[in-house]
Amino acid sequence: MAKIFYYYRSKKNIGPITIRLSHKNDIDYFVNTQLFIEKTFWNFNKGIPKTTDDKAKKAKVDLTNLERSILESFNADYNDGIPISKDWLQFKVDLFFKRVTLNSVSDILLDNIQRIIDGASIRRNSKGGIGLSKSRINSYNNLKKLLMSFQKDLKKVMKIKDVNLQFAQEFKTYMKDKGYSNSYLEKKLSDIKTVCLDAQINGIETSIQLPKVTGLKVKNDFIIYLNEDDLVKIKSKEFKSAAHKNAKRWLLLGAMIGQRGNDLLSLTNQNIIYQHGIKLIELVQEKGNKRVVIPFSPEMEDLLKDGFPHRISIQKFNSYLKEICKNAEINEPTIGSLYNKELKRKVVGTYEKWQLISSHDLRRSMASNNYGKMPTPLIMSITGHKTEAMLLRYIGKTSDDFAQQIADYYLRQAALTNKSADELTNEMRIVN
Structure with a gap:
């Protein structure tokens, strides 16, 4: 159980009263209450003001109420897993005496994440509208939980100005030790930087190294999708359940049109239009409003x-x-990340492929299966990727894939002209 103590530690005749918060062996903080009292009116044995003076009596009442307020806040925050620090104690003291308000901008990293979450409904989003999406709010909540665990390991409460290159290195080491993927690590680091920049706008000091703390776009760790052989298996598999028949149709459609899960499942007959005699599916993507x-x-x-x-x-x-996918025997051993209920996070490992498939993989299936067959700009117009580099990173294509694509092109041209691939290559060298 947490305890509160008060001290008079000044050598002067009038000095400030110090408050101490103690709990077990891990919490023991002292801060200045900024309440002043004459030394003669302080009971050093009991650690409280004497009641022989009106000002001392008022100070005793204030300190009694402050103790009650601090302990109530401590019990609530400690049980919720919120780190208790010297800054936390100082803020609660200042809040009690109305020197600050709950709306005051804190320099604590976790407080600034919470401020974004609390104001999510009125924040500007990536679409230019007002209000963060549910997935974005969940991302900030997950970031908060992650940082609480990280701080617990460090035994330190992180401030906005602490986010520097050393922080980034320690955070990366922590994430890798916990088995998180590189892409997830970089996303969380990018989110932390976003929080710091938001705090900076609100007047909070940031590290001069913050611009170097970047959440780099990394190649996808695991490219999971249903290839053409997988889709043939699924298409030929019969299901008795009406629910499975219905979901199978959504699956096959998703692998054809390459849209995210929510966009796919929102389609109705009203999305069918005709332009110049061509039958089309028209939609506005939820992400990016495209x-x-x-x-x-x-x-x-x-x-x-x-x-x-x-x-x-x-x-x-x-x-x-x-x-x-399980019933269609999509069970090829595949490296990926799967949610572990006990650890409450995804764990990288080798699983049967059906275990890793989710609605988002249908979008990647369309892009991957059509890459090299359909012109890349056309694939991008369907998936919504803004640049070719983004698309190629999304489907995990490398220079080796380009080499194969060029070789296939030579063979197709050779077949059309009855020339060998070597002859075509030599001709291109002469032209160039």
């Missing part, structure tokens, strides 16, 4: 001859996806 039009293919015509599948939640769809 308009996308996708022509019907013969396969899509056959799949949607009775209209779109029945709408289901993204949670149910992800669950059905795994069941469908």
Whole structure:
């Protein structure tokens, strides 16, 4: 149980009263209450003001109420896992005496994350509108939990100005030791920098090294998608359950049109339009607010001859996806990350492929299966990637893939002209 003590530690006749917060062996902090009292009115044995003076009586009442307020706040915050620090104690003292308000901008890193979460409904989002998305709020909540664990290991409460190159290195080491993927590490580091820049706008001091603390865009650690052989297996697999039949149609459609899960499952017959005699699916992507039009293919015509599948939640769809892929024997050993309920986070390992499939992988399936067959700008117009570099990073393509693509091009040209690939290569060298 936490305890509060008061001290008069000045050598002068009038001095400030110091408050001490103690709890077990891990918390023992002293701060100045900025309440002053005459030395003659302080009871050094009991650690409280004497009651022989009106000002001393008022000070005793204030200190009694302050003790009650601090202990109530401590019990609530400590049980919620909020780090208790000397700064925390000083803030609570100042809050009690109304020297600050709850709206005052703190320089504590966790406080600034919480401030963003609390103001999520009125913050400007990436679409230019007002209000952060649910997924973005969840991302900040996850960041807060992650940093609470990180601080516990360091036994230190991080301030905004502490986010420097040393912090970045310690954070990366911590994340790697815990088994987090490189991409997740960089995303969280990028989020931390965003929090610091937001605090900077509000007048909080930041490290001069903050611009160097970057959340770099890294190559996807694991490129998970359903290849053409997987899709053939799924298409040929029959299901008795109406729910699985419905989800199977969504799966096949998703692998054709390359949209994110929420955008895919929001489609209805109203998204079908005609332009210049061409039948199209038209939608506005939730992320980025980009308009996308996708022509019907013969396969899509056959799949949607009775209209779109029945709408289901993204949670149910992800669950059905795994069941469908498992029954279709999509079980190739695949490296990826899977959520561990005991550890309450994703763990990298080798799993059967069906275990790793989620709705987002359908978008990557479309891009990966069509890369090298469909012109890259057309794939980008469907997936919504702004640059070719972003698309290639998304599907994990490398210079080796480009070499293969060029070799395939030579072979196709050779077949058309009845010349060997070597002859074509030599001709191109002469031209160049």
